[in-house]
Amino acid sequence: MTQINSVNAAQTQAAALGAQEETDELSASTKKQLEALGITVTDGMTESEAQQKIQQARLERQAQEGAQMPSETELMADIKTLAGQIGVVYSDSDDTEAILASIGEELEAQIDESENNPQELSTLMGYFNQLRTLDTTYDEIQSVQDKIYAAMDLVSQDRKQALGLE
Numbered sequence: 001m002t003q004i005n006s007v008n009a010a011q012t013q014a015a016a017l018g019a020q021e022e023t024d025e026l027s028a029s030t031k032k033q034l035e036a037l038g039i040t041v042t043d044g045m046t047e048s049e050a051q052q053k054i055q056q057a058r059l060e061r062q063a064q065e066g067a068q069m070p071s072e073t074e075l076m077a078d079i080k081t082l083a084g085q086i087g088v089v090y091s092d093s094d095d096t097e098a099i100l101a102s103i104g105e106e107l108e109a110q111i112d113e114s115e116n117n118p119q120e121l122s123t124l125m126g127y128f129n130q131l132r133t134l135d136t137t138y139d140e141i142q143s144v145q146d147k148i149y150a151a152m153d154l155v156s157q158d159r160k161q162a163l164g165l166e
Contacts, residue, residue: 026050037061052158059151072096072141079103079134086110086127096138103131 026034026041030050034041037057041050070078079099083090088106090099107128114120160166 030054052155055151055155055158059148059155063148070137070141075134075137075141079138082127082130082134100131100135100138107131 026045026047030047031041033054034050037054039050039053039057076096079096080090083099083103086103086106088099088102090102094102107124111121111124111128114124157166
């Protein structure tokens, strides 16, 4: 039943979008999105054309944001440096998530063994904060990549549909 409802909802949404396209009028939310992205609204612009321009602008912005983040190679170098400082052994075949998990486990073990030595705990907490920053950066990089791939897929599907290939 859920699949039927979702299919009906998708058909209704597609019909509404098609009807809106036929009138060549952009929705208020689309106009706001275009303006927010600095895209000029032109006469005769259809909803699908506007959405494509919005998607392209978002892709460009994400690419710029991605350029401000360190590359995966730079991030991996930082992770391996931290692993070396803490004494974590890893192999070249270990992926980023595995090394981050190993660092976290080793830090927990070292904190437990520190016997409440304030100086040692302070050093370990510095490593822990570094780990948290590296983990967050890794998650952000993955998120940006996922968004870029999804946007590229959306643009590809839109182009296939426009060319009548789908």
